[in-house]
Amino acid sequence: MTQIASSQIELDELPALERGRLSFEQIKNTESHKADVATENEIFTETRSARSRIFVDAIPIEDTAEPQARRLGLxxxxxxxxxxxxxxxxxxxxxxxxxxxDTATGANLPSIQKHYDLSYEVVSLVFLTGFGGYLAACMLNSVLQNAIGTRWVLLTAGLLHAGGSLLIAFAPPFPLVMVGLTIMGLGNGFYEACLTSVIAHFENSRFMNIIYSFFGVGALSAPFIIGGFAKAAIPWNLYYWFPVSLGAVIMASHFVLFRQYVIPAEAETEHHTLRARFTQLTRMRITWIGIALITLGFAITLTLSNASLTWLTSYLIEVKGAGADISRYQLSMLWAGITAGRMFFSLPYIHVRDRLGNTLLLALLCGAIAILWATKANASNWVVIAAAGFFLGPNTPGILSIVSIRVPPRLKGAAVSITIGSGLIGAALGPLLFGVAVGKIVPGLEVLPPVIIVLSTLSALTFWAIPPREKRD
Structure with missing residues (x-):
């Protein structure tokens, strides 16, 4: 019995001697503490947390092998x-x-078209350049995060965002405007993919709603700023000095705020068992479901409010008889509703369940669109469009939370980047395919509400393909 006790003490003390560099007095005190252990039962019931407490107190924080365990802050x-x-x-x-x-390009489109004397077909190419840069950044984000670190990816994003804006600010020839928009698209793509992966590691859907609500605030602000410039007869290109200045401030802030950020490592090691294999298959299934959901979600949002061709605005003008100015203000209500919805569902004690909660929100979205479709009064459009945005707002952050929570830390960055990149495909194809369909069928724009209802129903059904989250001890 004494031999067993002696072995246990030696094994427990060995790591502390190697990593903690304990002094002779500390070793002596620990030996005397171990000597007080009287029975075998007490030796084996000593909790791991008690040993860890001694270990952590003895070692400086800088020497620990897990930097993410440090308490950082300001x-x-x-x-x-x-x-x-x-x-x-x-x-x-x-x-x-x-x-x-995201919305500045669409708001500046008439001014760009007039300045360069371009046809609508030519000027619409600016949206392809932004889309290409955004998609490329999403695909490269995970690789760069692991290669150069999160802070340097964010500084690169800020440099690209500000650099592209600076190029356009001088109103160069139109091909260079397209280059500038491509560079800005790269910066924005890195911002969204990289920062979403950072928040994904917190596994907090409220945080995801908060950051995407700020996306909505930005999208809502740009048309008003550009409208103010136009009303004051300020040249359109001078607007781009604003994102240049903003980009410089954000770069400085990110340099400070993310100076010690480290991508969290795996909390546990999976063995090659049947359970581990099943878990991997479930994670692959979640990723594919997330891709389908985000594609449908982006298709719904961008078909309603695409910056290049706002089908909702066209629907309000041609079908509802709204004025050109009124229809654009009503469109802003959609973004206001999206932003308000994301803020509301980021509040404490308000939780949306993965399947039931998102299905209910999409059902309410369908109800709001059905009211828009059925009613003839123009006055009710303001409230109905805002309500539709409110129920649509939590869709994107909710999908990203579902995907990121169910994948291990080492795969969160890649899963988020692929999911967002796939959403961009829906963002491009949704408005494009709808435009082709509208030109070939007799009802024309009148089919917008039923198309949105069908897409929302498909999305709601896809949510029920999500497997329940694993319960972990």
């Missing part, structure tokens, strides 16, 4: 801001910049 006087809040703040800034650029 202390301002007596106020301590935790690292999660700092990363959330930095993510909101990047998403605001991405949202601002």
């Amino acid at each position: 202390r301002i006087g007596s106020v301590y801001i935790e690292e999660e809040v700092l990363y959330l703040l930095g993510s909101c800034m990047g998403f605001f910049a991405a949202g601002l650029s």
Whole structure:
């Protein structure tokens, strides 16, 4: 019995001697503590947390093998801001910049067309350049995050965003405007994919709603800023000095806020068992379901509010008889509703269940679109469109939360990047295919509400293909 006790003490002390560099007095105190252990039962019931507490107290934090376990943050006087809040703040800034650029191109489209004397077919090419840059960034994000680190990816995103804006600010020849928009698309894509992967590691759907609500704030702000420029007869290209200045501020902030950020490592190692294989297959299934959901979600959102060709605006003008100016203000209600919905569902004690909650939101979206379809009064359109946006808003952050929560930390960045990149396909194909269909069928734009209802129903049914989340001890 004494031999067993002696072996246990030696094994317990060995790691502490190697990594903690304990002094002779500490070793002596620990030996005397172990000597007080009287029975075999007490030796084996000593908790791991007690040993860990001695170990952590003995070792400086800088020497630990897991940097993500350190408590990082910012202390301002007596106020301590935790690292999660700092990363959330930095993510909101990047998403605001991405949202601002997302609708700025569409809002500036008439001015660009007039300045360069272009046809609609030619000027519409600007949206393909932005889409190409965005998609390329989403595909490259995970590789670059692992190669150069999150902070440098964000600084690269800020440099691309500000650099593309700076090029356009001088109103160069139109081909260079397209180059500038491509560069901006790369920056925005890196912002969205990289910052979404950062927030995904918190496994908090409320955080995801918060950052995407700031995307909505940016998307809602750009048309008003550009409208103010147009009303004051300020040249369209001078607007782009605003994202240049904003990009510089965001780069400086990200340099400080993400200086110690490390991508979290695996919390547990899976063995090659039947259970592990089943878990891997489930994760692959989740990724494919997430791709289908995000493609449908982006198709719904961009068919209604695509920056290049807002089918909702055309529907309100041609079918509902709204004025050109009124229809655009009503479209802004959609983005206001999207932003409000994301903010509302990021509040504490408000939780949307993966399948039931998202299905209910999509059913309410269908109800709002059905009311828009059925009613003739133009006054009710304001409320109905805002309600549709409110129920649609949590869709994208909800899908990204579902995907990111169910994959291990090492795959979160790749899964998020692929999911967002796939959503861009829906964003491009949705409005395009709808435009082709409208030109070939007799009802024309009158089919917009039923198309949105069908897409929303397909999305709601796809949510029920999601397997329940694994329960872990």
